[in-house]
Amino acid sequence: MDNKSLSHTRWKCQYHVVFIPKYRKKVLYGKLKVDVREILSILCRYKNVEIVAGAVCDDHVHLSVAIPPKISISDFMGYLKGKSTLMLYDRHPELQSKWDKAFWARGYYVETIGNITDEAVQKYIKEQAEDSRKEDSRGAAL
Known part of the structure; x- marks a missing residue:
């Protein structure tokens, strides 16, 4: 990803974030999974945040995002x-x-992406998504 710019700033602020539904419930599948993906995409667009990579797994979400400083x-x-x-x-x-008012758990995991390559993070997120798909298919077979 190339550096971005604001009026007087060049930047590359990229983060890997992971967050979970409350109580780490395995609810992110089917229509809800599609809706979560769409909603996160819309909200990121509103804030000019680029989603570099992402995966919605059964019980957590991975995003690699470029957030303006x-x-x-x-x-x-x-x-x-x-x-x-x-x-x-x-x-x-x-x-x-x-879950009353909260759908997501209170915390989240975040790391800056700088000491590893974008490709390494994207590969990790892709592997997480593939693992989630395997679990989905095993659950459907039962």
Whole structure:
């Protein structure tokens, strides 16, 4: 990924983030998985955040994102998890009664991407997605 620019700034701020549904419930499959993917994409576009790679697994989400330096990672994650919860509850109101107001767990994992290559992170995320697909297919066979 090339450096991006704001009016007086050149930047490359890339992060690998992982977050989970509350209680690490394995609910991210089927229509909900598709909706989570779409909602996260929409919300990132609103904030001019580029999704370099991503995977929605049964019980967690991996994103490799390039976030402009004017947005802190904690502000972005609060926005992403908060707004996506509201949008998910609009599309799936039956979920709200299970976990009250929160869909996502409170915390998240984040690391800056600088000491490893973009390709290494994308490969890891791809492997996570493939593992999740294997689990989906095993579950469907039962």
